[in-house]
Amino acid sequence: MRSKSTKAAAAALALATVLSMALGACTSSPSSQETTTTFGGDTNQNEGPALTDLGDSQDLSGRDLTAARLAGADLTGRNLAGADLTAADLGGATLVGVDLHGAILEGANLEWANLEGADLTDAKLGGAGLLHATMTDADVTSAQWGATICVDGTDSDTNGGTCEGHL
Numbered sequence: 001m002r003s004k005s006t007k008a009a010a011a012a013l014a015l016a017t018v019l020s021m022a023l024g025a026c027t028s029s030p031s032s033q034e035t036t037t038t039f040g041g042d043t044n045q046n047e048g049p050a051l052t053d054l055g056d057s058q059d060l061s062g063r064d065l066t067a068a069r070l071a072g073a074d075l076t077g078r079n080l081a082g083a084d085l086t087a088a089d090l091g092g093a094t095l096v097g098v099d100l101h102g103a104i105l106e107g108a109n110l111e112w113a114n115l116e117g118a119d120l121t122d123a124k125l126g127g128a129g130l131l132h133a134t135m136t137d138a139d140v141t142s143a144q145w146g147a148t149i150c151v152d153g154t155d156s157d158t159n160g161g162t163c164e165g166h167l
Contacts, residue, residue, distance in 0.1 A: 048088060061099075071109070081119075125156075125163075135167040 048067030054060060061081040068088040081099045087107040097117040107127040114134045121139050126146035133151050140163070145156035150163035159166055 130163065130167075133167075138167065140164060140167070 048069060049065060050069045051073045058077055059079045060083055061079045062083060063080075064084045065080075065088055066084055066086045068085060068090075070093050071089045071091045072093060073090070074094040075098055076094055076096045077098070079099045080095075080103055082102040083100070084104045085108050086104050088105070089109045090113050091109045092112045093110075094114045095118050096114055098115070099119045100115075100123050101119045101121040102123065103120070104124045105128050106124050108125075109129050110133050111129050111131045112133060113130075115138045116134050117137045118135075119139050120143050121141045122143065123140070124144045125148050126144060127148065129149045130151050131149050131153055135151055143163075145162050148156040148163055150156060150159065150166035152166045154163075154166050156163045156166075
């Protein structure tokens with residue numbers, strides 16, 4: 001009987017070790033669990049592309065970058081005209097002089113982003129967060145606002161439907 005119970009104990013210990021390792025992987029830091037997505041391939045439905053997925057291309061105009069994870073990224077010199085950045089995380093990103101005309105930035109996080117001199121003409125900014133963003137000399141001609149949190153923390157809806165004058 002002892003040999004059977006010893007074998008059972010060893011099997012139980014081995015199983016416990018495997019489960020512990022599996023659970024340890026599940027509780028590790030979020031950065032180790034991130035799923036990398038690539039254009040033209042399968043994408044994780046909960047996350048958009050990361051900066052590494054964009055490659056060296058400067059022209060990202062018209063691209064689907066929905067839910068992109070670009071917080072803190074330096075996108076200076078990239079062309080994002082007409083790109084779909086719905087729900088993208090661009091918090092703290094550097095977008096100095098970037099062409100974003102006609103881009104869809106609905107629900108995007110642009111808090112603390114540097115948009116100095118960016119072209120946001122005809123951009124859709126409904127529900128975007130611009131709190132503390134730098135927008136010196138940014139062109140927001142014909143930008144579409146709506147429930148947008150402006151740079152100064154006010155809501156575009158309480159500012160007559162715009163963030164102009166609150167940048």
